[in-house]
Amino acid sequence: MQKMAKKYYAFFTLPTMIAFVIAFLIPFILGIYLSFTKFTTVTNSQWVGLSNYIHAFTDDKNFLNAIIFTAKFALVSVVLINIFAFTLALLLTRTIKGTNIFRTVFFMPNLIGGIVLGYIWQLIINGILINFGVDITYSATYGFWGLVVLMNWQMVGYMMIIYIAGIQGISSELIEAAEIDGANSWQILKSITIPLVMPAVTICTFLTVTNSFKLFDQNLALTAGAPARSSSMIALDIFNTFYGSMGYEGVGQAKAVMFFLVVASIVLLQLRYSRSKETEI
Amino acid sequence: MTKKLFSLLSILLIAAFALAACATTDTAAPSAAEPAAADTGAETSTSGGEVYYLNFKPEVSEIYDEIAKAYKEETGVTLKVVTAASGTYEQTLKSEIAKSDAPVLFQINGPRGYANWADYCADLKDTELYQHLSDKTLAVTVGDGVYGIPYVVEGYGIIYNNAIMDKYFALDGAKATSTAEINNFATLKAVVEDMTAKKDELGIKGVFSSTSLKPGEDWRWQTHLANVPIFYEIRDNNLDIKDTEAFREIKFQYSDNFKNIFDLYINNSTVEPTLLGSKSVDDSMAEFALGQSAMVQNGNWAWGQISGVDGNVVQAEDVKFLPIYTGVSGEENQSISVGTENFFAINSQASPEKQKLAADFIYWLYSSDTGKAFVTNDLKFIAPFDTFTEEEKPTDPLAKSLLSYMSNTDLYNVAWDFVVFPSQTFKDNFGGALLQYAQGTMQWDDVKQLMIEQWKIEANK
Numbered sequence: 001m002q003k004m005a006k007k008y009y010a011f012f013t014l015p016t017m018i019a020f021v022i023a024f025l026i027p028f029i030l031g032i033y034l035s036f037t038k039f040t041t042v043t044n045s046q047w048v049g050l051s052n053y054i055h056a057f058t059d060d061k062n063f064l065n066a067i068i069f070t071a072k073f074a075l076v077s078v079v080l081i082n083i084f085a086f087t088l089a090l091l092l093t094r095t096i097k098g099t100n101i102f103r104t105v106f107f108m109p110n111l112i113g114g115i116v117l118g119y120i121w122q123l124i125i126n127g128i129l130i131n132f133g134v135d136i137t138y139s140a141t142y143g144f145w146g147l148v149v150l151m152n153w154q155m156v157g158y159m160m161i162i163y164i165a166g167i168q169g170i171s172s173e174l175i176e177a178a179e180i181d182g183a184n185s186w187q188i189l190k191s192i193t194i195p196l197v198m199p200a201v202t203i204c205t206f207l208t209v210t211n212s213f214k215l216f217d218q219n220l221a222l223t224a225g226a227p228a229r230s231s232s233m234i235a236l237d238i239f240n241t242f243y244g245s246m247g248y249e250g251v252g253q254a255k256a257v258m259f260f261l262v263v264a265s266i267v268l269l270q271l272r273y274s275r276s277k278e279t280e281i
Numbered sequence: 282m283t284k285k286l287f288s289l290l291s292i293l294l295i296a297a298f299a300l301a302a303c304a305t306t307d308t309a310a311p312s313a314a315e316p317a318a319a320d321t322g323a324e325t326s327t328s329g330g331e332v333y334y335l336n337f338k339p340e341v342s343e344i345y346d347e348i349a350k351a352y353k354e355e356t357g358v359t360l361k362v363v364t365a366a367s368g369t370y371e372q373t374l375k376s377e378i379a380k381s382d383a384p385v386l387f388q389i390n391g392p393r394g395y396a397n398w399a400d401y402c403a404d405l406k407d408t409e410l411y412q413h414l415s416d417k418t419l420a421v422t423v424g425d426g427v428y429g430i431p432y433v434v435e436g437y438g439i440i441y442n443n444a445i446m447d448k449y450f451a452l453d454g455a456k457a458t459s460t461a462e463i464n465n466f467a468t469l470k471a472v473v474e475d476m477t478a479k480k481d482e483l484g485i486k487g488v489f490s491s492t493s494l495k496p497g498e499d500w501r502w503q504t505h506l507a508n509v510p511i512f513y514e515i516r517d518n519n520l521d522i523k524d525t526e527a528f529r530e531i532k533f534q535y536s537d538n539f540k541n542i543f544d545l546y547i548n549n550s551t552v553e554p555t556l557l558g559s560k561s562v563d564d565s566m567a568e569f570a571l572g573q574s575a576m577v578q579n580g581n582w583a584w585g586q587i588s589g590v591d592g593n594v595v596q597a598e599d600v601k602f603l604p605i606y607t608g609v610s611g612e613e614n615q616s617i618s619v620g621t622e623n624f625f626a627i628n629s630q631a632s633p634e635k636q637k638l639a640a641d642f643i644y645w646l647y648s649s650d651t652g653k654a655f656v657t658n659d660l661k662f663i664a665p666f667d668t669f670t671e672e673e674k675p676t677d678p679l680a681k682s683l684l685s686y687m688s689n690t691d692l693y694n695v696a697w698d699f700v701v702f703p704s705q706t707f708k709d710n711f712g713g714a715l716l717q718y719a720q721g722t723m724q725w726d727d728v729k730q731l732m733i734e735q736w737k738i739e740a741n742k
Contacts, residue, residue, distance in 0.1 A: 136559070
């Protein structure tokens with residue numbers, strides 16, 4: 001049986017491989033190729049070498065600004081989301097009444113699409129800012145914190161579920177033993193709970209980092225980059241470059257390739273670091 | 282081992298995510314770009330052939346469903362109409378035209394659009410529809426070739442509600458006695474500012490509807506309003522809008538005139554200038570329809586929008602156009618702005634049979650009785666073809682006002698020169714600067730500078 005499987009593994013993985021090649025590998029390679037060309041439609045392209053990559057930085061500061069804005073945003077939202085999600089998970093794994101209801105409530109925002117959320121939060125934030133005679137497009141700072149709030153609201157519930165699963169996976173014997181040894185609840189949290197939920201932390205930081213970098217629809221719906229592109233994130237900037245001026249599709253594509261490289265390397269570093277913190281029992 | 286597997290998996294995952302992000306910008310774009318896709322006649326067979334039309338005007342997409350039905354009945358040819366959502370025509374076209382089943386009939390917005398799509402524009406010199414074009418100079422031509430046929434004539438200006446204006450003229454100390462007296466910027470400004478002072482008596486929130494500067498909703502200013510100073514610049518320097526080289530750079534020499542009217546709009550509006558960044562065109566038109574404002578800058582296509590607002594209080598006979606005065610000398614003879622940015626183009630890379638079918642369809646639409654009825658009564662287009670008689674014109678109030686301006690030969694038209702604006706990015710950046718100006722975070726000189734620089738950058742890309 002084992003031998004059979006070895007003999008035919010290529011055959012059995014074929015459907016998946018085909019799907020992978022069509023839906024992932026070909027677009028990926030085509031995408032990289034197109035970043036070195038000038039094209040209007042993907043079937044009609046001319047090789048231009050590195051000029052797209054140069055244009056991405058030399059034409060205007062939009063791309064650089066977007067990278068900085070996105071990096072700041074990712075940093076702030078990764079920290080805040082994980083702190084909130086972990087706190088909520090701790091609270092909701094205690095035996096208090098209605099935990100299931102609370103879990104559902106906190107998870108709900110995750111089920112709403114980003115565009116809808118963006119518009120709803122735009123209304124809410126403008127409703128507050130109108131008292132000061134301005135709106136969210138007035139300054140990039142408003143847009144930034146608006147995005148942070150929105151992202152937290154949307155992601156905290158999801159991360160909370162992962163943390164809850166992690167916390168529930170900790171065997172109660174360990175905690176009991178610690179209590180008998182006289183550990184207080186802070187010591188239990190610090191020395192038992194946190195080290196043991198590190199795998200969940202790895203997953204959650206991974207998800208929040210990637211999601212923060214890739215944020216597009218929330219950004220589009222909330223500020224669309226206003227004022228004057230200063231609140232646009234990388235994905236939105238790529239989109240605007242691609243569709244904004246004729247003949248600049250290649251530059252947009254070059255930005256997308258760089259974007260991929262940046263995100264991939266950041267996530268690799270993050271994974272390596274938080275994996276090293278994990279303890280196994 | 283599992284760790285390695287996990288990190289490998291994770292890398293693949295982000296790769297997939299990141300690629301999904303860039304993939305939407307290359308191969309998979311249609312999914313994002315086809316929200317308003319109205320795929321008519323998909324269920325019917327394609328025995329008589331098929332014409333695939335990529336429609337630019339979302340407001341008439343439903344009417345094309347009817348047209349497709351009628352056309353199928355009369356000729357057996359299936360008309361497939363896909364409508365691009367507002368502001369996404371170029372991107373939808375980009376992704377659709379790369380497909381094997383590409384649009385055969387599409388539209389370009391003038392010489393600049395032709396420059397972008399030259400590889401795809403067939404020569405339409407021999408089509409029947411072109412023979413019937415009343416004014417051949419309107420078409421997009423290069424040398425002997427005809428690459429775009431205009432299919433509708435439109436006009437925009439300041440739309441006003443005469444009921445409110447009459448109420449104002451009846452007040453003591455009104456700065457004018459009728460709208461006929463408003464024939465330059467000075468008078469317009471005096472009247473508007475006096476109306477703002479008396480807005481409570483008039484029962485309005487502001488003279489002008491909100492100047493919608495939300496990103497994506499600012500085309501009335503960065504395109505239509507900006508056309509006025511550019512028109513005068515072109516007139517002063519005798520430029521030819523078909524000459525792309527002449528527009529590598531502009532001076533924006535009438536920027537003060539733009540500022541005049543723009544200041545008037547934002548300072549006499551229903552909302553504070555600092556709140557304009559969240560206002561859409563719909564908000565603006567709704568304010569006008571509900572009688573909260575007396576004037577709004579828009580075109581004759583807006584009537585459907587005004588009359589469609591729930592609780593609309595504006596009477597059809599009260600709605601008229603006023604030219605956009607900006608303080609240029611001699612503007613007493615300025616008319617509203619009439620022109621077109623809608624030109625039919627036929628995909629030269631489609632098979633000759635398909636091209637023929639497309640040419641037949643547009644000829645049918647603008648020459649047969651059924652087609653003409655649709656054009657006049659449903660699409661409400663003022664058609665620039667001699668197949669239409671004097672009676673076959675749309676009868677909505679704005680179209681009527683537009684036609685009366687067109688027939689007034691004492692006035693000179695402000696041509697639609699914005700078709701030479703370099704790109705969407707230019708327009709968006711200029712719109713963004715206007716918003717910052719309205720919010721008070723940018724000085725006018727910087728706005729002017731940005732407009733000139735952005736034009737130069739985008740026109741030389």
